[in-house]
Amino acid sequence: MLDIQNLQVVFGTGRLRVDAVKDVSFHVEPGAAYGLVGESGSGKSTVLRAICGLAPITAGRVLVEGRAVTTPRGKDFYRTVQMVFQDPYASLHPRHTVDRTLSEPLAIHGEKDQEARILQALREVGLGPSFRFRYPHQLSGGQRQRIAIARALILRPKVLLLDEPTSALDASVQAEILNLLDDLRRKMGLTYILVSHDLAVVAHLCERLLVMRHGEAVEETTSEALRSGVASNAYTQSLIQASQGFTRDAKEPVRSLAG
Amino acid sequence: MTKPLLDVDDLRVRFHLRTGTVEAVRGVSFQLGRERLGIVGESGSGKSQTGRAILGLTPPPGEVTAKRLAFDGIDLLTASKRTLRTLRGGRISMVMQDPKYSLNPVMTIGEQIVEAYQAHAKAGRREARDRALAMLEAVKMRDPARVFSLYPHEVSGGMGQRAMIAMMLVTDPDLLIADEPTSALDVTVSMEVLRILDELVTERGMGLIFISHDLKLVSSFCDRVLVMYAGRVVEQLEAKNLREAQHPYTQGLMRCLPTLKDDVRPLPTLNRDPAWAQ
Ligand SMILES: Nc1ncnc2c1ncn2[C@@H]1O[C@H](COP(=O)(O)OP(=O)(O)OP(=O)(O)O)[C@@H](O)[C@H]1O
Ligand SMILES: Nc1ncnc2c1ncn2[C@@H]1O[C@H](COP(=O)(O)OP(=O)(O)OP(=O)(O)O)[C@@H](O)[C@H]1O
Ligand SMILES: [Mg+2]
Ligand SMILES: [Mg+2]
Numbered sequence: 001m002l003d004i005q006n007l008q009v010v011f012g013t014g015r016l017r018v019d020a021v022k023d024v025s026f027h028v029e030p031g032a033a034y035g036l037v038g039e040s041g042s043g044k045s046t047v048l049r050a051i052c053g054l055a056p057i058t059a060g061r062v063l064v065e066g067r068a069v070t071t072p073r074g075k076d077f078y079r080t081v082q083m084v085f086q087d088p089y090a091s092l093h094p095r096h097t098v099d100r101t102l103s104e105p106l107a108i109h110g111e112k113d114q115e116a117r118i119l120q121a122l123r124e125v126g127l128g129p130s131f132r133f134r135y136p137h138q139l140s141g142g143q144r145q146r147i148a149i150a151r152a153l154i155l156r157p158k159v160l161l162l163d164e165p166t167s168a169l170d171a172s173v174q175a176e177i178l179n180l181l182d183d184l185r186r187k188m189g190l191t192y193i194l195v196s197h198d199l200a201v202v203a204h205l206c207e208r209l210l211v212m213r214h215g216e217a218v219e220e221t222t223s224e225a226l227r228s229g230v231a232s233n234a235y236t237q238s239l240i241q242a243s244q245g246f247t248r249d250a251k252e253p254v255r256s257l258a259g
Numbered sequence: 260m261t262k263p264l265l266d267v268d269d270l271r272v273r274f275h276l277r278t279g280t281v282e283a284v285r286g287v288s289f290q291l292g293r294e295r296l297g298i299v300g301e302s303g304s305g306k307s308q309t310g311r312a313i314l315g316l317t318p319p320p321g322e323v324t325a326k327r328l329a330f331d332g333i334d335l336l337t338a339s340k341r342t343l344r345t346l347r348g349g350r351i352s353m354v355m356q357d358p359k360y361s362l363n364p365v366m367t368i369g370e371q372i373v374e375a376y377q378a379h380a381k382a383g384r385r386e387a388r389d390r391a392l393a394m395l396e397a398v399k400m401r402d403p404a405r406v407f408s409l410y411p412h413e414v415s416g417g418m419g420q421r422a423m424i425a426m427m428l429v430t431d432p433d434l435l436i437a438d439e440p441t442s443a444l445d446v447t448v449s450m451e452v453l454r455i456l457d458e459l460v461t462e463r464g465m466g467l468i469f470i471s472h473d474l475k476l477v478s479s480f481c482d483r484v485l486v487m488y489a490g491r492v493v494e495q496l497e498a499k500n501l502r503e504a505q506h507p508y509t510q511g512l513m514r515c516l517p518t519l520k521d522d523v524r525p526l527p528t529l530n531r532d533p534a535w536a537q
Binding site: 011015016018037038039040041045046086087090130133134137138139140141142143146163164167168169170171172173174175176178179182183197199200201203204226227229238239240243246 | 274276278281299300301302303304307318356357360401405408409413414415416417418419421439442443444445446447448449450453472474476479480511512513515516517518519520522524525526527528529
């Protein structure tokens with residue numbers, strides 16, 4: 001479904017040059033869910049943004065259903081691929097109501113039954129009709145994220161790129177969204193790429209995942225392996241350990257703590 | 260007993276919309292000493308609005324009332340605009356849930372931290388710059404000098420969050436309200452950031468309100484936890500006892516978490532009882 005071949009993304013030049021993604025390749029089968037994990041700034045969001053044409057592809061290729069993507073991406077592309085952004089504040093138009101945010105993609109693609117589809121989309125993400133005419137600033141962080149997810153789902157795309165879709169959500173809403181994503185995948189064969197720093201969330205939704213660091217792919221592994229705590233890479237191992245919660249006895253004593 | 264750093268009694272926040280009134284916070288009371296207080300609760304339960312009201316940052320047309328809202332003996336409800344302005348971003352800081360939204364898009368990260376520092380400390384440009392770079396390093400930025408000269412849209416989600424934390428800590432606040440400060444950070448960086456906050460509490464005696472939906476994190480990091488539901492505090496307990504929570508909402512929350520250990524599918528969800536909102 002998705003083929004990322006030797007993807008490279010460079011921002012800036014000279015002193016400000018950043019090699020955000022260096023020679024990253026992976027393949028996602030139709031109906032599969034693929035995870036991207038790794039430390040902050042390692043290039044995870046940039047990979048997703050490059051796929052949907054929001055970051056430059058400096059070298060390498062991105063293939064969707066066997067065909068290389070065109071720049072700029074066409075209307076067809078966005079019918080097939082939708083993205084949920086890490087930052088729902090920046091991705092929702094501040095002066096558009098929820099209703100307008102959700103009806104716009106329907107209108108662009110000439111879809112019918114707008115009203116019913118909007119209400120259904122809201123229901124799917126656990127929001128009632130009373131939210132329909134609110135503006136983004138009138139919503140809590142998690143409510144905004146749910147609107148962003150509803151907008152991505154409303155066209156029923158084949159591929160969803162999910163950038164930290166549940167990191168702004170509390171456990172109960174997260175569970176509802178994860179169940180919804182699981183369900184949609186089973187019923188409609190959706191394909192996902194999921195970026196998350198929560199290994200338990202990645203293991204729950206994905207079968208395979210790529211661990212990134214400094215723009216490079218350091219290890220491709222499976223959720224099975226994560227669950228059993230096996231990782232050949234030391235960095236992956238440290239991610240698994242750190243996911244157990246906060247400990248006051250720091251392993252690398254950055255600065256010693258008082259008391 | 261020493262007087263609390265922050266005293267909140269019967270805090271209420273309302274928004275009058277055309278479609279009706281939203282009661283975002285409905286009578287929240289708590290006291291905070293020089294400790295780590297966690298606030299957890301479901302999305303929309305009023306956590307952020309509680310934090311914002313303490314700082315006087317409730318967005319219009321929001322209406323805030325309280326029987327008492329005092330910081331270090333200063334009544335925040337009657338304090339002058341000037342007093343509030345000096346407190347805010349100085350002795351009281353808040354790391355907002357939406358870092359990129361709260362950073363100025365047309366100013367570099369470094370300049371914003373410099374400005375924040377100079378607004379509250381008499382410092383020359385040179386000193387302010389050094390402080391800003393040191394803060395960026397303290398929040399584990401890989402290349403502080405590069406990040407200093409980047410605009411908010413040029414940094415990753417987690418870098419934006421850390422930039423915001425650096426900006427809020429540069430003035431050495433006595434009270435820090437951190438709203439989901441680590442939600443976009445991978446576990447290893449998030450532990451580093453928590454360690455910084457931890458030091459500020461244990462060594463400098465800062466008071467910390469830590470808003471998060473990450474129960475595991477809160478129970479391992481905080482001293483006490485308030486559990487909010489529909490604008491109210493429904494339970495207050497020692498953080499380490501979160502697993503023994505009494506309220507069915509808190510218990511339910513704990514069960515919804517996916518774990519690396521077991522593969523439960525579908526995940527349990529909450530059956531919200533209307534009585535919890537009473
Ligand atoms: N528009 C841009 N201009 C310059 N540099 C950029 C731009 N966008 C991203 N970068 C840089 O690319 C690198 C990778 O960023 P990216 O957003 O992909 O990280 P990430 O892995 O998603 O991190 P996080 O987990 O913190 O969201 C960072 O060093 C960032 O500063
Ligand atoms: N400006 C506003 N106008 C109307 N309602 C608002 C406004 N701001 C917030 N609300 C509502 O107030 C309630 C509490 O919001 P708040 O942002 O405090 O939630 P939260 O607990 O921080 O949730 P999250 O975990 O999703 O960030 C929500 O139901 C939200 O929709
Ligand atoms: Mg990112
Ligand atoms: Mg919030």
